[in-house]
Amino acid sequence: MPQIAVTALLTVKPGQGATLETILAPLVAATRAEQGCLSYIPHRTAEADRYCILEQWESQEHLDRHLATAHIAAFRDASAAIMESADVTVWTAFDPT
Numbered sequence: 001m002p003q004i005a006v007t008a009l010l011t012v013k014p015g016q017g018a019t020l021e022t023i024l025a026p027l028v029a030a031t032r033a034e035q036g037c038l039s040y041i042p043h044r045t046a047e048a049d050r051y052c053i054l055e056q057w058e059s060q061e062h063l064d065r066h067l068a069t070a071h072i073a074a075f076r077d078a079s080a081a082i083m084e085s086a087d088v089t090v091w092t093a094f095d096p097t
Helices: 017-032 060-067 070-079
Strands: 004-012 037-044 050-057 083-092
Touching: 004 017, 004 060, 017 037, 017 050, 017 070, 050 060, 060 083
Parallel strands: none
Antiparallel strands: 004 050, 004 083, 037 050
């Protein structure tokens, strides 16, 4: 099964970076403990209003389970009021050789 990578590009409303980071803390901890999570690393711009979460999963099945968790639902609910945009892309590893 090919590994899966995810880029989640998040933009929050001006001045809401610290709020997002507080909301992200429990999500990151819970996600890193999930079976199949190879890495889950949040990044931010210097302005702290644009974020990128780089994820790696053992398989699409593991990612699908992650997306159905209570901590993802809680993050979506808690961040809805401060989020300007979210662009999530799923990438599948391949060997071009």
